[in-house]
Amino acid sequence: MQAGSPVLICGAGMTRFEKSAASLRELAGAAARDALADAGVEVGQIEAAYVGNAAAGLVTGQEMIRGQVVLRPLGIEGIPIFNVENACASAASALHLGWQAVAAGAHDVVLCLGAEKLTHEDKTVGMRAIGTAIDVEYAADLAAEVGVPAGEGEDRSFFMDLYADMTRRYMAGSGASREDFAAVVVKNQHNGGLNPRAQYGGELSVEQVLASRTVVDPLTLLMCSPISDGAAAVVLMSEAAARRAGRSGPRIRASVVRSGNVHDRSDPTAGSTALAAREAFERAGLGPEDVDCAEVHDASAPAELMVYEQVGFAAPGEGPALLESGRTRLDGDLPVNTSGGLLSKGHPIGATGIAQICESTWQLRGHAGPRQVDGARVALTQNGGGWLEGDSAAMAVHILTAD
Amino acid sequence: MQAGSPVLICGAGMTRFEKSAASLRELAGAAARDALADAGVEVGQIEAAYVGNAAAGLVTGQEMIRGQVVLRPLGIEGIPIFNVENACASAASALHLGWQAVAAGAHDVVLCLGAEKLTHEDKTVGMRAIGTAIDVEYAADLAAEVGVPAGEGEDRSFFMDLYADMTRRYMAGSGASREDFAAVVVKNQHNGGLNPRAQYGGELSVEQVLASRTVVDPLTLLMCSPISDGAAAVVLMSEAAARRAGRSGPRIRASVVRSGNVHDRSDPTAGSTALAAREAFERAGLGPEDVDCAEVHDASAPAELMVYEQVGFAAPGEGPALLESGRTRLDGDLPVNTSGGLLSKGHPIGATGIAQICESTWQLRGHAGPRQVDGARVALTQNGGGWLEGDSAAMAVHILTAD
Numbered sequence: 001m002q003a004g005s006p007v008l009i010c011g012a013g014m015t016r017f018e019k020s021a022a023s024l025r026e027l028a029g030a031a032a033r034d035a036l037a038d039a040g041v042e043v044g045q046i047e048a049a050y051v052g053n054a055a056a057g058l059v060t061g062q063e064m065i066r067g068q069v070v071l072r073p074l075g076i077e078g079i080p081i082f083n084v085e086n087a088c089a090s091a092a093s094a095l096h097l098g099w100q101a102v103a104a105g106a107h108d109v110v111l112c113l114g115a116e117k118l119t120h121e122d123k124t125v126g127m128r129a130i131g132t133a134i135d136v137e138y139a140a141d142l143a144a145e146v147g148v149p150a151g152e153g154e155d156r157s158f159f160m161d162l163y164a165d166m167t168r169r170y171m172a173g174s175g176a177s178r179e180d181f182a183a184v185v186v187k188n189q190h191n192g193g194l195n196p197r198a199q200y201g202g203e204l205s206v207e208q209v210l211a212s213r214t215v216v217d218p219l220t221l222l223m224c225s226p227i228s229d230g231a232a233a234v235v236l237m238s239e240a241a242a243r244r245a246g247r248s249g250p251r252i253r254a255s256v257v258r259s260g261n262v263h264d265r266s267d268p269t270a271g272s273t274a275l276a277a278r279e280a281f282e283r284a285g286l287g288p289e290d291v292d293c294a295e296v297h298d299a300s301a302p303a304e305l306m307v308y309e310q311v312g313f314a315a316p317g318e319g320p321a322l323l324e325s326g327r328t329r330l331d332g333d334l335p336v337n338t339s340g341g342l343l344s345k346g347h348p349i350g351a352t353g354i355a356q357i358c359e360s361t362w363q364l365r366g367h368a369g370p371r372q373v374d375g376a377r378v379a380l381t382q383n384g385g386g387w388l389e390g391d392s393a394a395m396a397v398h399i400l401t402a403d
Numbered sequence: 404m405q406a407g408s409p410v411l412i413c414g415a416g417m418t419r420f421e422k423s424a425a426s427l428r429e430l431a432g433a434a435a436r437d438a439l440a441d442a443g444v445e446v447g448q449i450e451a452a453y454v455g456n457a458a459a460g461l462v463t464g465q466e467m468i469r470g471q472v473v474l475r476p477l478g479i480e481g482i483p484i485f486n487v488e489n490a491c492a493s494a495a496s497a498l499h500l501g502w503q504a505v506a507a508g509a510h511d512v513v514l515c516l517g518a519e520k521l522t523h524e525d526k527t528v529g530m531r532a533i534g535t536a537i538d539v540e541y542a543a544d545l546a547a548e549v550g551v552p553a554g555e556g557e558d559r560s561f562f563m564d565l566y567a568d569m570t571r572r573y574m575a576g577s578g579a580s581r582e583d584f585a586a587v588v589v590k591n592q593h594n595g596g597l598n599p600r601a602q603y604g605g606e607l608s609v610e611q612v613l614a615s616r617t618v619v620d621p622l623t624l625l626m627c628s629p630i631s632d633g634a635a636a637v638v639l640m641s642e643a644a645a646r647r648a649g650r651s652g653p654r655i656r657a658s659v660v661r662s663g664n665v666h667d668r669s670d671p672t673a674g675s676t677a678l679a680a681r682e683a684f685e686r687a688g689l690g691p692e693d694v695d696c697a698e699v700h701d702a703s704a705p706a707e708l709m710v711y712e713q714v715g716f717a718a719p720g721e722g723p724a725l726l727e728s729g730r731t732r733l734d735g736d737l738p739v740n741t742s743g744g745l746l747s748k749g750h751p752i753g754a755t756g757i758a759q760i761c762e763s764t765w766q767l768r769g770h771a772g773p774r775q776v777d778g779a780r781v782a783l784t785q786n787g788g789g790w791l792e793g794d795s796a797a798m799a800v801h802i803l804t805a806d
Binding site: 064066079081082085086097106129132261386394 | 471
């Protein structure tokens with residue numbers, strides 16, 4: 001089926017990611033409206049909607065029918081609406097289901113939306129919500145396993161403890177240094193500075209990144225993605241429907257979602273990212289060497305280097321060398337996180353997967369402004385969610401081509 | 404696509420519905436194991452899983468990766484797992500997405516699971532969780548609209564206020580009486596008494612039902628579905644995969660999910676149930692007259708009569724007459740809620756939609772024991788979820804045939 005009916009991304013819309021005064025409803029509505037307008041599609045043409053959100057139940061109290069609630073003010077009703085949750089990969093999972101429906105011929109025009117409101121007057125609410133992306137029954141065991149001293153860790157997302165643990169292992173295996181992680185931040189904040197929708201962005205030095213407050217050793221504050229609000233949406237169309245409407249857009253060549261495997265974390269090629277990327281390349285009939293730009297899940301700076309290896313941009317242990325080569329900079333031949341990534345653009349968790357798709361769509365259309373990658377034809381996105389027994393609970397890899 | 408690749412229900416499994424001491428993980432695991440064993444399928448053959456749950460985030464604290472957490476102890480990992488939420492229609496929505504993947508040829512063998520743990524040491528937790536199946540921002544407005552006096556209603560699910568409001572309108576339009584609603588309860592509790600997986604069940608009189616405590620006038624306690632825990636699961640297979648494995652099972656002839664329309668509630672043919680049922684019959688190439696047995700969403704007793712009219716079993720206003728005719732009794736020619744329905748079998752909200760499919764599967768296989776409908780060949784299920792501006796937020800109708 002992956003080679004079956006072509007699916008086009010005919011519209012993309014996204015709010016700025018920031019600590020926002022707007023409600024989840026307002027953020028989602030703005031992104032959906034922008035995507036519909038970009039696609040030249042009326043509300044009445046949308047045949048189904050797939051809505052990713054991870055935390056609204058715990059942050060705003062809205063569970064169960066989040067998509068219906070945020071889409072109703074736009075007049076979107078009557079159609080099938082599915083609420084999809086896969087932690088930080090919720091949006092990419094929603095996209096996958098929408099893609100599948102169009103590829104199968106069940107629908108011609110669908111809306112895929114990811115939206116998240118994490119900020120709250122009680123600052124701990126968003127962080128505690130993110131903490132439900134693990135098996136909550138064994139939270140204490142996991143905290144002990146990754147070295148959180150009893151009574152500590154309340155001031156941060158537990159995922160930073162997980163990332164710090166992973167990072168210490170990665171440093172031992174690859175020789176990666178704190179300076180390498182800081183250099184990822186410098187690169188992505190530079191890109192974010194060119195993205196009007198990014199939460200942060202601008203020129204930083206490696207020294208500044210290293211000098212920021214330590215969250216969990218070896219991660220400093222600037223090496224951790226921020227708490228963000230925002231929404232992102234795309235309109236998918238079948239090729240036939242797009243042709244009838246005189247529309248075009250990048251194609252989804254592969255959409256792969258997997259849950260994690262229990263595996264040896266020291267082997268970067270055995271985890272869900274590597275397996276999903278391998279499957280996606282196979283389905284797309286492409287390889288890592290064909291990718292012109294990529295958006296990857298840099299929820300912490302070291303993760304970007306690990307992902308280089310996991311998706312095959314670099315050999316095992318060679319992530320730091322790829323970064324140092326400059327190839328993944330905006331002016332390199334394999335720019336990664338041109339949007340600023342999660343580190344600079346922000347990480348409203350249930351929106352991130354589709355935000356990556358928006359950036360890729362703009363790159364493949366040549367509409368990325370000062371961030372444009374010349375002649376971009378093939379884009380990869382990688383979006384991970386949650387944590388269970390040593391791997392992401394959900395992992396999504398998408399490969400898009402310009403046509 | 405609905406007429407496309409045939410999808411068979413090759414295995415069904417379900418826990419007893421009850422106020423259970425078991426955890427969500429244990430309930431879900433038991434139902435999934437039973438469905439796999441019933442299908443003769445090993446864990447390693449499952450290619451994807453679609454998991455419906457509505458309330459765990461608010462009841463157990465587990466959000467975001469509920470399916471991964473409950474399936475991991477069974478060894479189900481690595482495959483795509485999607486967490487699907489649509490209030491009380493979460494399970495039927497998960498089933499629809501699993502059906503779509505198999506019908507599209509994306510997968511040959513998938514698991515669809517619905518699980519819910521609503522009981523909690525604090526009795527109000529489950530009821531408050533169910534209260535998030537509306538637009539929570541406008542909860543107070545909606546309470547006022549349906550006539551809940553300020554400061555009242557804390558002792559019950561808000562949905563019973565909604566149902567009471569709907570019921571008062573329905574009584575005015577159809578002439579239905581309290582005795583009619585009590586007779587629905589008597590019928591369904593009789594059926595539940597024949598179902599070892601039902602929470603309640605047994606012989607009651609109309610007088611007993613009317614004499615039970617008033618929850619919200621005109622609904623008495625026995626006219627309201629109970630708070631329940633439980634899980635239900637099915638294994639879906641493509642016809643080709645089933646043939647290779649020497650398995651068979653009922654076919655899904657139509658799977659329709661819709662969100663509600665803003666509509667005149669006094670017209671039973673304009674709402675989501677009527678629209679979804681009409682579409683399902685059209686896709687299946689069948690009509691209401693072809694149905695041999697049905698499981699419908701009797702979250703309150705009057706709803707069953709309304710659904711008779713909405714799905715076309717009875718003309719508008721003729722729901723009470725259909726009941727009085729005896730045709731929907733177990734010994735009639737159109738038995739409805741042979742399982743006991745939500746009223747007697749119980750209503751663990753995120754499990755209900757697939758529990759309806761389990762009962763239909765057993766009926767179509769001739770495995771329903773003392774509840775067996777002789778020669779059942781066509782079954783209909785109707786599962787609604789949430790409430791938004793005068794209609795269910797999500798509505799699912801499935802039509803199954805014996806072969």
